[in-house]
Amino acid sequence: MSEPEDIDALAGEYVLGTLDAAERAEVAARRLREPALDEAILAWEYRLAPLCEVTPEVAPEPSIWAGIQARLDARNAGREDPSIADLTQRLKRWKTAAILSGAAAACLAISIVWRETVRPSPAENFVAVLQRDTESPAFIVEVDLRSRLMTVRPVAAGRQPGKSYELWLIHDSLGAPKSLGVVADQGFTVRAALTRYDQSVVEDGTYAITLEQAGGAPDGKPSGAPLWTGKLVQATP
């Protein structure tokens, strides 16, 4: 069962990073209620941390700091971070709360989600139709310039088993194309990937889709010429 050696090995593997997703989640949950496991994890973190000293540093782009400040400002203003990941997490939290605390919490959750969805419609909606020629639109990219939230949906892109469509932002000031992430071949993909770029780059850049190996280009560079491209135009007057 839980002999000290087992706990220590489990903690060590957790810190090393060799556990799979389910095991990691289990350990993360267990440490909250098992002080011995928590202690063992902290001890391993401390033992192995010196290895980080030799990890090469990589200076972040200035836009990263701008993005962090924007997220903090959004929080301070009482509004939610535009990142969809956070929104999803929040929904998850509220769902859990709703299950745990019953109807009252559920109502609260709904009211929060409601507030989130019905905030005033943004006046700065832009859209790009990504196509090869005017006859064959393949993807539509919509951008809310205020929140920098981007929604991508395929119109006529076929499914490609074992491959992924990846969206890129191309602009002279960026040098190489910058990945905006893999986009689903059906339904909507919502991303906050544009938050790190200047408004002028977002507005003037070219949006392009390439077909990459499943999960996206492994080295962050497009592997071939874009299949479809387009630029943003204002969607609402």
Added chain:
Amino acid sequence: MNPPLALASPANIVKVLSGPGRYGPGQILRRRSTKQSMEAADELAALLARTAAQDREAFAELYRRTSAKLLGIALRILRRRDLADDLLQEIYVKIWERAGDFNASRGSAITWMSTITRNRAIDEIRRKGMVAIDDLPEGFEAAGDSPDPLAGRERSEQLQGLLACLQELDPQKRIIVLLAYYNGTSREALSQRFDTPVPTIKTWLHRSLAQLRQCLKS
């Protein structure tokens, strides 16, 4: 070649540690003065404390001093700059919110922040099912634009102690430990790379960890 530069990356640590032995860690690594590193650690801890009190200036300074390190750690594991950039933003928001949780009696500020970064990055690759297998030998293209991070720097006594203990492991087991720590390589990926069943990898990991722990105690 200037010996300290031979350690410019974890990849080289593996090479050095698995080499013929003429580059023992003791020869290559100079000691960083304890006083100097403790001062830097105290400053980071102080910045974290001020961050916990919602001091944006302190937070900016904390970011200036630590972001390149945390991005380097995230990039090692995630490999993709766009993913690492996203994660870095998320992590600093988390640091801003949780700075009050930092407990200086349980480790240094940079250890605390590095741990948050590694945990989140590893969660991310596990969630995405991404696999990074054989990147220690050549792995630094993604970070290639960074100047040599170790030039002129000295290693802490803690790192020297840890490297000496890693040196005592079998070369293959040592590489497995380093691959896991630096890249977040899973047991399954290690099993494929070393053509060894997963349970054996697990046994090796447990033995290596126990051996390391024992060695570090002494």
